Amino acid sequence: MAVTDPADARLLAALAELGKVAVHELAARVGMDPREAAYRLVALSGSGLPLLVGVESDPQGLRAALAGAFPAAPQTPRPAHGPPLAPYQVPTPGYPAPGAPSGAVPAGPSHPQSGPVPSAGFPPPSAPGYPPPARPGGSGAGVPPQNGPGGARPPGGVPSGPYQVPAPPAGGSGPYQVAGVVSGPYPAPLDPVISTWGPPQTASWARGDQRPAPPAGPRTGKIGDSLAGQGLEGEQLTVQLLEVQDPADYLFGAAGYRLEPGERAVVVHTEVTNKGPIPFVSLPDNYLELLTEDGTPVAKAPVSLTSRPPHKIGVQPGETAGGHTVYVLPESTRVVAVRWSPRPEPDDRSLTWSLED
Template sequence: MAVTDPVDSRLLAALAELGKAAVHELAAKVGMDPREVAYRLVSLSGSGLPLLVGVESDPNGLRAALAGAPQQPPNQQVPQPGPQQRPPQPPSPVHGAPSGAYAVHGTPSAAYPVQGTPSAPYPVQGVPSGAYPVRQGPPPMARPPQGPPPRPQQPMRPPPPPPVDPVMSTWGPPQSASWARGDEQMPGAPKAPVPNRTGRTGDVLPSEGLEGEQLTVQLLEVQDPADFLFSAAGYRLEENERSVVVHTEVVNRGPIPFASLPDNFLELITADGKAIGKAPVSLTSRPPHKIGVQPGETAGGHTVYVLPESTRVVSVRWSPRPEPDERTITWAIED
């Protein structure tokens, strides 16, 4: 069959170059989402291409994950069919167990009741069903002690107060309101500064990766339109389409390496609030981002977008994951 989709053609060309690769490795090579790569590979495999999409696993790990499934008791005797009994049915697979395991016949469908066990708990003898009545009136007088009256003692000094537990002074006693609301800062305590997550073209904004990587991202340039760069790289736009090129730079300021593609979730935001993801193309004159940013390293690259010619772009958004969260940073594009 002939492959007409340019994205499928680029994906198959990269796979032909690698020969054999995992889905996430192939997705990183072509700069696409691994879920979209897996979907396209399965569709292409079913269309008759010489392509096999497989999956590998750790059998011991899978068995350990399924170890919590209910197991049938071993060494049960299989009853022999009598004249009025039906012959045993073929064994059926046990749900939740590894493939190939069968249920043991003769096991009861439910636990047998223990003989002599009451169906409901017995009430404790001698314990009243309700609260004890409160005794009305003054308490009874204590009996005077027998023997000679005690000698008058000198007044004792009160013992010094115990040292204050720093945990108790901060959080309050357990099971109290101050303990339950211990996440709130104490009155007068300085609040941590909230990092600025918005800016304009040229601003450097801080963010974090999924593993706690300390990053700063700078939006250097937004070239809109960039049709001549798109055509010079050998690509062709459809009617009423335009291309946009975004230049960003990522700095890893922490000790943890950033292992993802820096512009994997760099999106254009339109005037109606919709997000436009990057196109799976790269330009020869504007090199793309490479995977990974090591501690202390500065990595730059260009991201290409294809969108309708009439669409108005108002901002650029960067996030370490597909859905925006508290780590998402946004640059407003000046008109």
């Protein structure tokens, strides 16, 4: 597969040099947003390149985060009074119902009674052919319908009918049980940002539309001007265009390179000063481009000159770093400006120096 996108080529070149690296470190090395780098790497991995994009995590930490995001459902409470929940049974004549107190009077010759003796505190069973009423406080689910003392089911099943739904306890602070369904307070809804992106861990997690506003000041200038810029993480930078050597074929040849017929070399010298507290971790000239008269950008060439040292990765707070950037373009191409940007696509943070008088 041929790689034609310059951004993909920079990612793959840096990855080939490092071999194995975290996505955010690779993105910082090439001056790219970590999310964009991850997207490009996954797409390149699926295109057949010998590239594996993986992820590593702390299993215990992830389980703790999931447990906090999805709390366990509340358990069904046991009633505070009465015997344990159990299917309601119709007592047999002559014997007390299960769970009845010892003082219950059984049915016998001296106590004639036409029906079964109910247990203390419970109403007598309904007429034959209908299920007994649900026990107060119980779920009522799973009660086998009975038909008098014999316990036979009526033909055709249990007749349907309206059922009374007990009201929730006063205050509604705790769960209550209605027909076997536990009801109660629901967990608070998840933050849509957290549920979509996960918990924030680094400044690069912040949304792109919430970045700090660009620094005040001019965005254009001439050779020798210093312009205020801003990095991807809000770094406060000052970029100065010191020199443009066009052509610079002799410097290109002195470094051991050879130009093809009809090509010329251009060398641009810039300095970047970090005036803020946040370190700038990208190549200062990663997206330093030449602009032709028709507005077409010319990206830098992947070469460095011995007599003109290139930029190094990173500019610490309070530090000024300089370097030279090399370009190879057709001899007939007219260059009118130099543009610096913190990302591949120019935006309101881009700086431009005109080369025309």
